[in-house]
Amino acid sequence: MDKSPWVIRLKRAKRTLDNALTSADLRVTQNISYGSSMPSAARPEVSSVVIAPAAHGSLGDEAIIRGMTAGLQPDVAARVGLLIPGRTSLTSLDGTHRVLKGSNPFMPQTPWLSHAGTHLARRSRVLVVGADTISGAYQHGFLAQRVRMLNTAAAAGHGGALVNFSLPRHPHPTAVATLRRISKSITLYARDEDTRAVAEDLLDREVNSAPDVAALMPPNAIHPPRSRSRIATLVPNAHFTSLGIAPWKDIISYWAELGKRLSVYGYSIMVLAHDIRESPGDPRLAKDVVAALAQQGVTATAHIPQSALEAKQKISATQLCVSARMHACVAALSTGVPCVGIEYLNKFSGQFAWYGRAGAVVEETEAMNIEVSLRAVKTVVHKRKASQTITADMIPWLPLLDDMATAK
Structure with a gap:
């Protein structure tokens, strides 16, 4: 049976995007304008930004952000910006106030940043929360945009980190090629030892590990015996x-x-x-x-x-x-x-x-x-065993946020 023209076109488009992701220079983002640029008067009141894994509605990704906030002093969380995919406003990490309003930093369905995203990355230290979104199982463009943010911040001398991420044993080759382009100045923290071993082998660089920070979201203590209802x-x-x-x-x-x-x-x-x-x-x-x-x-x-x-x-x-x-x-x-x-x-x-x-x-x-x-x-x-309590001191990358909050 002949394939429809639309199927052929979609497959060609996918090949084109994959080729762009594997061949594009991700060390410094290209300054491509998309939509309205960031108003000149709308300057970040923070010098650092955390990029969340997914849009509002993913409760796991929300738990990560809430866990990060719970592990920080309130004044630190208030000074670090939070960028949630799909939103054009940058809020403080603790959600108490809006610190930036502009156009979408990411060009939807592409591996590129918008003018606003380029501007933000050049002015900020960037911490990307990877979760499972960097494996290539979802969108390659999603990963490429975040690598561009990290590398643009690093090239501007601000630095950053990719944290709280996991990888399957055999990630998509496009995802691996993209991850290998992350600047060596960017710190990497997997969220488990299995991922750390996979990442070090694939990327040929040092990778650290720590528990998923979502564990710190309250309630985060072992409860006393519960009611008799099951x-x-x-x-x-x-x-x-x-x-x-x-x-x-x-x-x-x-x-x-x-x-x-x-x-x-x-x-x-x-x-x-x-x-x-x-x-x-x-x-x-x-x-x-x-x-x-x-x-x-x-x-x-x-x-x-x-x-x-x-x-x-x-x-x-x-x-x-x-x-x-x-x-x-x-x-x-x-x-x-x-x-x-x-x-x-x-x-x-x-x-x-x-x-x-x-x-x-x-x-x-x-x-x-x-x-x-x-x-x-x-x-x-x-055969129930007591659960290990996860505490903030078990997550060594959290102090990076303190450093980010005070960076100039």
């Missing part, structure tokens, strides 16, 4: 479909069957969405799982939290968490809730290692295997 939180992940791990109907079937089996063990079931954006679709998935459970005679509730803090409070009040969202696992482990993580993109095992033997991970090859998941549940419930 609630299990299930956290499905719609990315399993978008990344080709499993079809939507199979994801629903897996979580519904898991909920049914746990209800037999005496658990009440709560299905929680840990990403409230319309796409990839976790809220719809949570509701679909609850509907599938109802068809099997199991009463469950779907909870769509409006903030990362609300999500963590909900999870911390339950007796078990089974999650395909890594930051929901961090919320559970950092508050002493027995947790089973469903691995993808090599994010879970390394993060769980920071917490001792308080949780268990189901490897991606067994991600939809009910019996393997239930064995993991029995392990964390019946």
Whole structure:
């Protein structure tokens, strides 16, 4: 069958973008104007900026920012700017005030910065929160823009860091080529030892590691024994479909069957969405799982939290968490809730290692295997070990923000 002209054009466009990302000089950003330039009167009141991983609605990425803020003195958080993708305003890290209003620093769907982004990078120290967005599993242009921000700041003598990131064992070649172009003056901090080893091998440079900073978001203490009621939180992940791990109907079937089996063990079931954006679709998935459970005679509730803090409070009040969202696992482990993580993109095992033997991970090859998941549940419930408490002094890159806040 002949391919449609549109399919051919899209594939050509993708090849063109990939070629641009691997061949472009990312050491210093090109000054390409996009939209309205930054007004001359709108100068940053801060000399440093943190670039968040994703737009509002990803509760894991929100938890990272809240964890960073919790680990800093208030005056420091107020002096560091925060740039959230999709927004044109730069706010303070603690969200207390707007420090800059201008045009979009990033040129959407491209690897380039706008005039505003170039201007900002040349005037600031830049800290990029990588999370899982630097692996190439999502958008190559997203990574290239952040590398340009880092390298432009470094070329201007300000420096910066790429922190709190994870990589799969075999990242996309375009992502690896882009990461290799990061200036040697930029500090790198992976969020687990597995990623550190992968990154050092691929990039041939020193990489440090520290636990995911989202653990510092309150509540971040091990709770005393909970009530006698038994609630299990299930956290499905719609990315399993978008990344080709499993079809939507199979994801629903897996979580519904898991909920049914746990209800037999005496658990009440709560299905929680840990990403409230319309796409990839976790809220719809949570509701679909609850509907599938109802068809099997199991009463469950779907909870769509409006903030990362609300999500963590909900999870911390339950007796078990089974999650395909890594930051929901961090919320559970950092508050002493027995947790089973469903691995993808090599994010879970390394993060769980920071917490001792308080949780268990189901490897991606067994991600939809009910019996393997239930064995993991029995392990964390019946052989429960005390969870390691993550503290700010375990995250050595946090003082970089103090330095950034006082930089001139």
